[in-house]
Amino acid sequence: LDYQHVQVPFEITLWIMLASLAKIGFHLYNKLPSVVPESCLLIFVGLIMGGIIYGLNDKSPPVMDSDIFFLYLLPPIVLDAGYFMPSRPFFENIGTILLYAVVGTIWNVFGIGFSLYGICQVKAFHLQDVSLLHNLLFGSLIAAVDPVAVLAVFEEIHVNERLHILVFGESLLNDAVTVVLYKLFRSFCEMPAVKSVDVFAGVGKFFVVGLGGVLVGLTFGMTAAFTTRFTKDIRVIEPLFVFLYSYLSYLTAEMFHLSGIVAIIACAMGMKRYVEANISLKSHTTVKYFMKMWSSVSDTLIFIFLGVSTIGENHEWNWPYICFTVIFCLMWRALGVLVLTFFVNRFHVNTITSKDQFIIAYGGLRGAICFSLVFLLPDFHRKKLFIAATTVVILFTVFVQGMTIRPLVDLLAVKRKRESAPTVGEQIHIRFLDHLLAGIEDISGHWGQYYWKDKLEYFNSKYLQKILLREYDQPKSSIVLLYEKLERKHAIELAEAGQLGHAPSHPSLLHSGFLCSNNDRTVITDKKLEDTLNPDVLENIQEILARNLYRIRRTGPAYNRHTLPGETEPVEHAKEILILRHKSL
């Protein structure tokens, strides 16, 4: 037996296998996942495993290595989040998200830090040796909402899209703030004296870390899109580039102490539309599937490791400090959300309701990022107290908040996600209004979001597409592509229903133009236009309507890690059309 030789890959494979089998196990009993979030169950499995390891070896089980977490487990989840990010709601709420992510996180860090320092001054608690800087450092790592935990819970409760993107977007973008503050306070702790210059340098660093991350990400994203222009002859390695470039963007950003999370999100969002157009359909299926798979496995491993690492002798227990940490985390977050939302609502027509505010505050779950950061702390005599407090906060948020948020959402009757995707008619109107608003903003000289969006689209079609897309020479109107896609789906539906032979002959249908469905009329009108109008006029019309009609159909459904978007929805559309056609006869 030569176990040493194969140990590393063998144990990695076994851990992944355990995680996958645990996932299968939960889903075998359909009722379990609907009551308890998967993250709780996985932490529970981890706790049991940790207990077994502790019982057998009589020493603490291995804690999750921070390097493994940040270099291998986190990137797949963030990549998946970025690649499947619903870009429309994200950019529509980018201001609010940034406010929560930047100002909200800073507020939480200082709020928690200072009030914990206040607690430390109470003599009865025996905490006077914890300095203000240490408290702030602890605050900087405990304040940040964790994207992995938020995703795991929010994708199961199906709140409305805006609420989801607000909490989830914040959890992703606060990484830049957390990185800066954490590193700043850590270096302050090691410095003999803190000068005001250092503080200003810290403020400047925010912008470097955040914007630097975006820049690195976009650079790699564009390179990825450009590379996929040339993969026509070797389709099999196409999916690889999506993963390689995203990962490189993350590593490069980390290397330069920028925000890796921001970089990988920028990379994924930047490359998506070009890569999708360049690679084959099967490659794209593979990309989507593998992203889902990897993120799902990473996420499972993180929660299991979190459970395993909790068991052991790393903890120093101090009731007041730990209890007050939990209380302050909840309190400052609630306060922060209230204050910030007050300002947000003053400047927006579409306000955030108080119910939504409650869920935003309540959904501020902590997770593995805090946990990894606390282990990365430099050694000092109260580190074990910090570890204990962090563990309790994570378990409290994941278990108590994670398990009660669903009943609360039901109880408060928080507005839910639309179950059905918007119809083609709605989409055309949304698109039309976008153009209209862009025009109004242009005329009135107001540089609002529609104006910038329009400029970006112009820049995209004028320059970027020419460089990044393989088949730019023969651009196909996306409405034509949509039509083809629907026809194909329809054909499959007919074939599967065994009606291909018995179907009514369509020529009459096509040529009569007598159709009751809005969808069909749009599609077929377009088809007829092509037959009757001359190419120039047609091109103009297509340009007005076209570009994104197909894309918007797909950004419709909200994010869910367990299903691939577009897996059910186009079929639904095809079915809808099928039914309408049948009715129309």
Next chain:
Amino acid sequence: LDYQHVQVPFEITLWIMLASLAKIGFHLYNKLPSVVPESCLLIFVGLIMGGIIYGLNDKSPPVMDSDIFFLYLLPPIVLDAGYFMPSRPFFENIGTILLYAVVGTIWNVFGIGFSLYGICQVKAFHLQDVSLLHNLLFGSLIAAVDPVAVLAVFEEIHVNERLHILVFGESLLNDAVTVVLYKLFRSFCEMPAVKSVDVFAGVGKFFVVGLGGVLVGLTFGMTAAFTTRFTKDIRVIEPLFVFLYSYLSYLTAEMFHLSGIVAIIACAMGMKRYVEANISLKSHTTVKYFMKMWSSVSDTLIFIFLGVSTIGENHEWNWPYICFTVIFCLMWRALGVLVLTFFVNRFHVNTITSKDQFIIAYGGLRGAICFSLVFLLPDFHRKKLFIAATTVVILFTVFVQGMTIRPLVDLLAVKRKRESAPTVGEQIHIRFLDHLLAGIEDISGHWGQYYWKDKLEYFNSKYLQKILLREYDQPKSSIVLLYEKLERKHAIELAEAGQLGHAPSHPSLLHSGFLCSNNDRTVITDKKLEDTLNPDVLENIQEILARNLYRIRRTGPAYNRHTLPGETEPVEHAKEILILRHKSL
């Protein structure tokens, strides 16, 4: 800048990126890959990179770590080879393949070892310090044909399926022999005296290593199939199990000093049909795609590393030893193939022609396995000579033989692979003959391959399928599945051609039964049978014809790493049917 922190994943990602970009580069110029095999070009890239590293650092570039090769680079290639192995030709020629792999390899090892020992006795060559055991050890690592090199060359020259499977199957299965002989001679080298008991133990080990590998592989394969029964609710992690279990089988076999290659092939071949039936279509696309992708990248990395590692100061040059190694490798292989084929041809009706024999002998390429093994040799004063000789043999076989084999195949007019997949009619006849021959063998009491195949199928449908397949309760005749698949394809074809609306109404076509195509008649007859016959009779008829008709269509095309089987072929079928239908009107 914090490079240390991200070094490991960053460098791995960069190497993979380099490999992928090199691959893209070659395929940009269509003429290049048709003249020079990709493996040669990649080694060339590696040589250049090694030269650059050597020039810059003034020390030998890092050689490929044997552990990395055996644990991470080799498994994906072997898994891919096993999963896409055309099982019919493989099992039809299993006897011949085993003869070449076992007896042929032993013949080569001893032939090369003893004759090199003879050369060492010539005083003028200054090689008298190389003992017989060292020569045999060297023979054991240089004798084995390399599956990676063989695949890389043979998939480009498109020889007939039988010839391909003979060379390729041999290269895969000789791993068991190589492992045993290499380890045996290595331990003999370190022993003070070799007893005859040890020799007999070595012979016994053959069976343990080979059969043990098969057993480990099948165990994991069946477990994988069983696991995929329960993944209905979480489709995204389905593909994972295929990779995890295969890799575990490889690692487990390696751990017990069994043949990992044999294990992973047994695992992949064993699980394939059950996994395919259990997992969703998209999961299966992902599995196939990722397997291709990984093996393609591994293969690229291996050849690049081979080139990089060649440069440096690891070599001791001795003209006679190196030249005679190359000569003996060629000579003994040619002799071995001639002698073994003589015996094979005496017992088979379908003989191996002398042209085929030549290609089998000439296709005995050496590659990265020899290279990794020679670096794993225990340190002794002539190790560098062995490294030099191995490098020369590998470069000679890959460059000279690899580049000349295609012109030689053209010159000799070796029988090529059938371009078209067999028609449905042919397939039905093949299937029918199988059943007939199984019956004849059963009656005559001859336990031939058809008899065993029939027994295996019986065992499979009686026991295995019930345990391993999810939807065993409602088994669907594969001919019905085929029909559905073809109809779907046909529908897509029609939709893409814009003829869905204008197509002739099919009811008449379906009900008149007037069709000129053999294919269509089969399919539609089946459909009609379903309508007219009662279920019991229908089931019987289906059982006779059914089971594997669909599968055989897919095993048709020979192995090619750059395309996914079934990617083009079913479309071809669908088109064919489409054309025939149109003609029939």
